[in-house]
Amino acid sequence: MGLEYDFDIVAIAPDEVDPEHGMAAVTGHRAVRATFRNTQTVEALHSASPKIRRIFLESGFSLESKGGSLPHGYFLSEDAHDRERILKRLFSNIRNMGVQGEYCGDFDFWHFLDDVRRARPRADATRELQELTPSPQAPDVVKPKRRSVQGRIGFALGLAVVVIVVLRYLASEGSAP
Secondary structure (H helix, E strand, C coil): CCCCCCEEEEECCCCCEECCCCEECCCCCCCEEEEECCHHHHHHHHHCCHHHHHHHHHHCECCCCCCCCCCCCEEEHHHHHHHHHHHHHHHHHHHHHCCCCCCCCCCCHHHHHHHHHHCEEECCCCCCHHHHCCCCCCCCCCCCCCCCHHHHHHHHHHHHHHHHHHHHHHHHHCCCC
16 A cells, blocks of 8 residues: 555744744745645655755645545645645756655655645635634643552552541540541
């Protein structure tokens, strides 16, 4: 079974400097980056030669994965323009820098191109509200951490000691429980 090369478009804050590219977002366009959904695909890209990784980074791809909720072969229709822009930049970088003779590892360019060509927009899918505008959330209720077995045993022994001390005190005072 081959890798899945689906990717999503993720917005970058306009004033944020992209740490992967080392430069500010390009003005005039929505500041975005492409992230693969599949972690194995990202691992395969990490194992490729540094030149291959640089081509993808400079084209607007991320070397981190972000699992998406869309099925294989689909992308959000609102991302079509940004996808096209990033892919044009990728193909231009491949043409200018060349990939012939570079080690690609498990990353298969032909399968990647086939997945890109077959991908279709999905109009009924919408981007999650959190990704576009983070809304203030109510503070989470702090749940106590589960105690380990040793912690539970220690708590039970401590409680038993306290009960024994109280019972001895009551017995020494002459009153029975």
